[in-house]
Amino acid sequence: MVILMSFISYLINGISLGSVYAIIALGYTMVYGIAKMLNFAHGDVIMVGGFAVFTIVSTLGLPPVLGIFIAVVICTALGMAIERIAYKPLRNASSPLAVLITAIGVSYLLQNVALLIFGANTKSFTSVVTFQPLKLAGGQLMISGETVITIIAGIIIMICLTLFVNKSKAGQAMLAVSEDKGAAQLMGINVNGTIALTFAIGSALAAVAGVLLCSAYPSLTPYTGAMPGIKAFVAAVFGGIGSIPGAMIGGILLGIIEILGKAYISSQMADAIVFAVLIIVLLVKPTGILGKNIQEKV
Secondary structure: HHHHHHHHHHHHHHHHHHHHHHHHHHHHHHHHHHHHOOOOOOOEEEEEEEEHHHHHHHHHOOOOHHHHHHHHHHHHHHHHHHHHHHHHHHHOOOOHHHHHHHHHHHHHHHHHHHHHHHHOOOOEEEOOOOOOEEOOOOOOOOOOOHHHHHHHHHHHHHHHHHHHHHOOHHHHHHHHHHHHHHHHOOOOOOOOHHHHHHHHHHHHHHHHHHHHHHOOEEEEOOOOOOOHHHHHHHHHHOOOOOHHHHHHHHHHHHHHHHHHHHHHHHOOOHHHHHHHHHHHHHOOOOOOOOOOOOOOOO
C-alpha cells in the first residue's frame, strides 16, 4: 500500500511539473507554428516573470494577485518588444541560423541584465499559492496546494487557448498565417500584428509558468528559466511542434518521465533519461506524437 501511494504521489507530482512544461511549451509551439521561428529566449521570460512577482510580493509587500497580474503585463510587453526589435528585422532572412543566433543572444542579454539587477545569489521565492494541501486515502497521500493549482491552471489554459485559436477571429488569423503568410496578407490579415499577438500570448503564458514553477520549487536565480525552457522545447518537439494539444501531451509526459526517473532510477540521470526518451521518440516518429508531415512546395 505504501509503495502504491508513493507511486501515485510521484505520478501526480510528474503531472504537475509536466503542466508547467506544457504551459511553457505552448509558447514555443505557437511561435513556431505561426512565425516558423524558435524563440530560445522564451525560457528567460519565465525568469523575468519570477523576478517580477518576487519584487512585487516579497520586496514591496503587495498582494500576490497584483504581483501575478503585473508580471503577466511585463512579460507580455517584453515578448512583444523582443519580437519587434530582435526578430521582425530577420523574418525574411535568407538563413534561419540568423534568427537562432539572435535568440541565443537575447537569452544571454536577459540573463546578464538580471545578474546586474538582482545579483547571482539564489533568492528565496515565497509561494503565491494559499490553497491548503489535499489529504487523501486517510492522510497517506498528501497533495500540495501548488500541485493542485498547477494542474488546474494547465487544464484551464489548454482549454482557453484551444477555444481562442479555433473560435475567435484572431485565432483564425493565426491559423491562416501559419498556413501561408503571403496568402493571409492578400486576404487582408495583418500578419505583423498576428505574429506580435502570438509572442504576447506566449510570453504571458511564460509569466504564469514562472510563477507556478517558483512556487513549487521556491528558489530564483537569473538562470532559473534556462533548463525549464530547454525541457519545454523538448516537450514541444516530443508532442509535435506546432500542435497545441501536442505541447500539452508532450509536457505532461516529460514531467512524469522526469519525476519517475528521479524516484526510481537516479536523480542525477533524470535529465539524461528525458533527452534519451526524446531521441527514441524522434527515431520512431520524427514529427513527434501529434505532429504532421509537412510537404514542401516546389
